[in-house]
Amino acid sequence: MYYASETMRKLKKASIRVTDIAMQYWCEKQMELNYLFGPSFISPDKVHAGKEMHEKLESEVSVPIILQPKNYADYLFKDFYKGYTSMSLLNKNKKAREISIYGMVDNFKLIGKIDEVDINNGSTVIVENKTRESTKIPSEAQTLTNKIQIIIYRKLLNDILQERFGYEKFNSVYSISKMYLTDEFITQLDALGIEKNLQSLNEISKRFFDSIAHIKNLNDEMHLRYINRNTGEVMKSIKIKYDENYAMEILSFTMKYWHGLRQALPVPEKEIWKCSFCKFRGKECKVWYNGAE
């Protein structure tokens, strides 16, 4: 596999997730250790419950597409098809959910999933929903990581809207012309009645990027919502104003790690409290551990 840097090789990563960048603002070292030793403090039950809530929200606006990819090309097709159909119905449904977003920063591939795109009073608004089990309002440190996430989504959208990234760049970086859908997957597409001229990765990726590039009146204000997992109630809603300079600052700071220009940073002393929630403390990470406990 091709790795864009030694850091990517060390973590065995072909692309950077937007959530990795957000996590760098919680604890970069923890983010790295998650890749080296397995995820930190989120229990599989919580991940499952969060996923269920997102699926419930998604099912309110779209019919689930039952396709079972057999290889990476099939997987990309499914992702683009789902994104393209949801974005094509945005004006009608006023809402699209779980839209994948692709881009490049320096020579790194970036990927993420925008939780929600809404049409609100004629403008298009990006929304990130975070489900919480706790009824406590999230701390500033928690909201910061979520804000970073939504800002980078917006930056990637801007890159497509301003033609800094799109189908052609994607095609050259991912070499999709050399990928083929499996026969089994094509049979599934036929069974769903998907037109033959759409059944190629080239065509569906073109349509996907085109549907993003045609977003109208993208609002500079983005919404971050915290939702109680048990009741579905919105506990807190935050409005974030997009600032391209700030987005560039975030990327410039975080990419230094991915380029290997610095080691992963642990939390600063004033944020040692985060270590009590971290399973690596005292084991793989002894930065703030004096061995007393």
Ligand code: SF4
């Ligand atoms: S113990 Fe603290 S500094 Fe070390 S990885 Fe965990 S959160 Fe980061």
